[in-house]
Amino acid sequence: MRRTNSRTPAEFLEFGNRQVSVPKTETRAERVTQPPESSRAVLAIVLFGSPGSGKGTQAKLLSASLSIPQISTGDMLRAHVRQGNAVGTAVESKLKAGILVKDDVVNSLVAERLGQPDTARGFILDGYPRTVAQAETLCGLLKSRGTQELVIHLVVDYNVIIARLTGRRQCPVCGTLYNLNSRAPKVPGVCDLEGAPLMVREDDRESVIRERLDAYQRQTCPILDYFRQKGEQIHDVDASHDQPEAVFRKIVGLIRER
Ligand code: ADP
Numbered sequence: 297m298r299r300t301n302s303r304t305p306a307e308f309l310e311f312g313n314r315q316v317s318v319p320k321t322e323t324r325a326e327r328v329t330q331p332p333e334s335s336r337a338v339l340a341i342v343l344f345g346s347p348g349s350g351k352g353t354q355a356k357l358l359s360a361s362l363s364i365p366q367i368s369t370g371d372m373l374r375a376h377v378r379q380g381n382a383v384g385t386a387v388e389s390k391l392k393a394g395i396l397v398k399d400d401v402v403n404s405l406v407a408e409r410l411g412q413p414d415t416a417r418g419f420i421l422d423g424y425p426r427t428v429a430q431a432e433t434l435c436g437l438l439k440s441r442g443t444q445e446l447v448i449h450l451v452v453d454y455n456v457i458i459a460r461l462t463g464r465r466q467c468p469v470c471g472t473l474y475n476l477n478s479r480a481p482k483v484p485g486v487c488d489l490e491g492a493p494l495m496v497r498e499d500d501r502e503s504v505i506r507e508r509l510d511a512y513q514r515q516t517c518p519i520l521d522y523f524r525q526k527g528e529q530i531h532d533v534d535a536s537h538d539q540p541e542a543v544f545r546k547i548v549g550l551i552r553e554r
Contacts, residue, residue, distance in 0.1 A: 337444040339418045341551070342425075342434075344519070345450030347508045348457040348464070350535050350543060353473060354450065355422035357544045365414050368422040369402050371471075372409070394499045394507035396426055396515055403433045410437055418443075431519045435526070446554055447523055448547055450535040454509075461505045465494040 341358060343351040352368060359366040373391060376384035383405070387397045406424055409415070425431040438445055452460075463476035467487035474481050474494060482488050499508060520530055531550045535543045 337442070338416070339551070339554070340434075340438055340443050340445045341418070341420045341547075342445050342447045343420060343422050343450065344447055344516075344530075345535065346452060346457055346512045346516075347505070348461040349450040349452045350460075350540060351422045351450060353540050354448075354535075354544060354547060355420045357540065358420050358547065361544075361548070362418065362420075364418040364420060366420045366422055367406065367409055367415075367424065369406065369424040369426070370422070372405050373397060373402075392498055392504070394504040394511065396511050399427055399429045399433070402426070403430060406430075406434070407437060410441070425519055426516050428518050428522045431522050444554075445528065446551065447528060447530050448550060449520065449530050449532045450543070451532050453536045456536050457509070458505065461500050462502060464497065464500050466497060467492050468495050 343355055345351050352370075355366040355368060358364075373383075373387050377388045377391060378384070383401065387401065390397050402424065406421075410419070421434070425434045434445075459477055460475060463478075465474045465476065465481070465485075466472070467474075467490050469490040469492045470487065472487060472489055473479075474487075481494060485494055486492070487494055498504070523530055533543060533546050533550070538546075
């Protein structure tokens with residue numbers, strides 16, 4: 297996240313049992329009208345949106361700002377593939393083809409991850425749930441631990457998504473994301489932070505991108521209706537044109553209003 301000295305003082309977001317600094321203008325009077333920290337529920341921030349909508353970028357910004365973990369099922373699955381273990385071997389071809397991994401595999405990875413102590417103060421879900429069956433499992437998990445969800449839907453135009461995904465590059469060492477169209481590295485093809493050669497994710501090839509967008513339409517979008525039927529509010533955030541920092545500020549505004 298870009299931090300400048302021009303931020304107004306006393307910019308805090310109360311989250312879980314602590315206050316964290318956020319880039320939001322706020323007066324002291326507004327801040328003290330917030331409910332006491334102890335009455336605030338632990339929050340699961342569910343980042344929902346198509347591949348290329350910026351879920352990963354926003355999850356990283358939120359994680360750094362709120363000091364709560366980003367739980368990305370895509371990253372977890374890729375880590376298993378890299379390790380070459382049983383889960384990795386079972387899912388590798390699906391990831392390459394842009395096809396969703398079986399619900400029970402992903403559900404158990406998430407259930408196990410949510411059992412770790414760093415999730416006690418809240419967490420950010422990035423890329424999960426991705427099917428109605430996963431949404432049902434998640435709601436059960438959250439209910440059993442008394443965690444409230446806040447569903448943020450990053451809404452992005454189709455053409456913007458295609459441009460983003462085809463231009464996306466990632467540092468294999470630190471995971472920093474770049475985009476040839478909007479956030480190019482200083483030296484072409486090289487990570488600004490690590491100096492490592494940037495990589496194209498295998499599933500960012502055009503034919504695979506179409507498959508992932510298709511899976512999103514068919515399998516993931518119905519989750520929105522599932523949440524609505526349960527009376528869950530979906531917070532739409534236009535993420536087509538704004539810079540990531542501006543999208544981040546909108547999301548922080550929603551977290552504060554809940
Ligand atoms: P993107 O959102 O850009 O497609 P991800 O890193 O979230 O990227 O996902 C990459 C791939 O990992 C997906 O195409 C799918 O094969 C697998 N995957 C990630 N999350 C899930 C999930 N919740 N359920 C099933 N498959 C998943």
